[in-house]
Amino acid sequence: MKASELKTQITLGWLALAGGLLLLAAGSLLRLWMPGLALDPRLIAAAGIILFGVGIGQLAKYMIIKKYPKDTRQIVIEEQDERAQTIRLHAASLAFRVTVVAAVAALLLTVFNNLLNPASTALNADLLWPYQVAMVVVPMLAYIGGLAWYSSRF
Amino acid sequence: MKNHLETMRAQKGWTQQELADRVAVSRQTIISLEGGRYNPSIQLAFKLARLFNVKIEDIFIYEEEE
Numbered sequence: 001m002k003a004s005e006l007k008t009q010i011t012l013g014w015l016a017l018a019g020g021l022l023l024l025a026a027g028s029l030l031r032l033w034m035p036g037l038a039l040d041p042r043l044i045a046a047a048g049i050i051l052f053g054v055g056i057g058q059l060a061k062y063m064i065i066k067k068y069p070k071d072t073r074q075i076v077i078e079e080q081d082e083r084a085q086t087i088r089l090h091a092a093s094l095a096f097r098v099t100v101v102a103a104v105a106a107l108l109l110t111v112f113n114n115l116l117n118p119a120s121t122a123l124n125a126d127l128l129w130p131y132q133v134a135m136v137v138v139p140m141l142a143y144i145g146g147l148a149w150y151s152s153r154f
Numbered sequence: 155m156k157n158h159l160e161t162m163r164a165q166k167g168w169t170q171q172e173l174a175d176r177v178a179v180s181r182q183t184i185i186s187l188e189g190g191r192y193n194p195s196i197q198l199a200f201k202l203a204r205l206f207n208v209k210i211e212d213i214f215i216y217e218e219e220e
Contacts, residue, residue: 077174077178077179077180078180080178081179081180081182081183082179082183082194082195082197082198083179083180083182083183083186083192084180084182084183086192153191154186154191154192
C-alpha cells in the first residue's frame with residue numbers, strides 16, 4: 001500500500017471518529033435542550049456511535065499496517081488477491097440469487113394462498129418469524145457454501 | 155486457459171511464493187493459474203508478462219470455446 005493511500009485512510013478514520021463524536025454530542029445535547037423535537041435525537045446519537053465505531057476500526061486497521069508494514073503486506077495481499085475477490089463475488093452472487101428466490105417464493109405463496117383461500121394467511125405470525133430468520137441464515141449458508149465451491153473451481 | 159507459467163517460473167528458479175510476492179498475489183492464485191483453473195485479470199497478465207519480459211501471448215494460450 002502506498003504511503004499516500006495509507007495517510008488518506010488514516011485521515012478518513014480520524015474524520016469518522018470526530019464526526020461520530022460530534023453526532024453523539026449533538027444527539028445527547030438536543031435530547032436535553034429540545035425534548036419535543038419531531039426527530040428523536042437518540043437516532044442522531046446512535047448514528048454517532050456507529051460512525052465512532054467505524055472510525056475506531058479504520059484507525060486500528062491502518063495504524064497497525066503503518067506500524068508493521070512487512071507483516072501486514074501479506075495480509076493485504078491475501079485480502080486484495082484477485083482470485084480471492086473473484087471467489088467472494090461469485091459466492092455473494094449465489095447468496096443474492098438465493099435471497100431473491102426466497103423472497104419471490106414468499107410472495108407467490110402469499111398471493112396464491114390469498115387467491116385460493118382468502119380467509120387464511122400463508123405466512124401468519126407463527127411462520128413469519130422463522131421465515132425471516134431463514135431469509136438471513138439460508139443466504140449466509142449459501143455464501144459460505146459458495147466460498148468452498150468456488151475455491152475448488154478456481 | 156492453458157499457459158506456460160510453471161515452465162517459465164521454473165526457468166527463473168523461483169518458487170510459487172516468490173512469484174506470488176513479485177506480482178503481489180497469493181500463492182494460491184499462482185497454483186490455480188499454473189493449473190489452468192483460474193484466468194488472470196488483464197492487469198495480472200500484464201504484470202506477469204512484464205516480469206518475464208515477454209508478451210502476454212507467450213505465457214497464455216488462448217483457445218476459442220466451441
